[in-house]
Amino acid sequence: MQDGKAALVLFSGGQDSATCLAWALERYRRVETVGFQYGQRHAVEMQCRQHLREELIAGFPGWSARLGDDHVIDLSGLGCLSETAMTRDVAIHLGDKGLPNTFVPGRNLLFFTYAAALGWRRGIRHLIAGVCETDYSGYPDCRDDTVKAMQVALNLGMDERFVLHTPLMWLDKAETWALADRLGGDAMIQLIVEHSHTCYLGERGQRHDWGYGCGHCPACVLRADGWRRYRSDQ
Secondary structure, three states: EEEEEEEEEEOOHHHHHHHHHHHHHHHHEEEEEEEEOOOOOOOHHHHHHHHHHHHHHHHHHHHHOOOOEEEEEEEEHHHHHHOOOOOOOOOOOEOOOOOOOOOOHHHHHHHHHHHHHHHHHHOEEEEEEEOOOOOOOOOOHOOOOHHHHHHHHHHHHHOOOOOEEOOOOOOOOHHHHHHHHHHHHHHHHHHHHOOOOOOOOOOOOEEEEOEEEOOOOOHHHHHHHOOOOOOOOH
């Protein structure tokens, strides 16, 4: 049975998806999460996402009753197909078309498709993802037009009314930090700093004021710059 007050968050364990999870918990009666194991180089994010869920339950009693089941889907075939810096131990650089080689072709399209299939089975029609085309690496599957087209395709292909929500689409990283602050205050900020993972290289040994990471990959640079701008506005 479809539950109009339930949502499914595409939850990687990173800053953006953690903020989206908080956003969903503020708005929906039941919130489930889904993660994808696709052979990513930074597989440590799969551990971080569990820590994030545990800390949310422990630290936010108003949200804990709403946080439902977690699901992990094996998409390892995608990693086998992808010759990218996200799925291989190679240096990060710009490719011929101006896209960084961290772009995994088809990744978000598959994520949305599998999330919709899971939502169809679970009676959930609201899908929430942290994609953004403001502060991002130019990935075409993060664009608003792509998400809108994907929503149309899913609704036609499954004969249902899915709604794809992208709360961060028009926010830069500083505004994403600020949104997390508005949703959960300093406790939410500290949770993201300590337990979320963004670094493409999977580095968890080096602690910065904005969290853990190598400090120089594109994901770390965006996160760190957003943190500095967010803190300067406080």
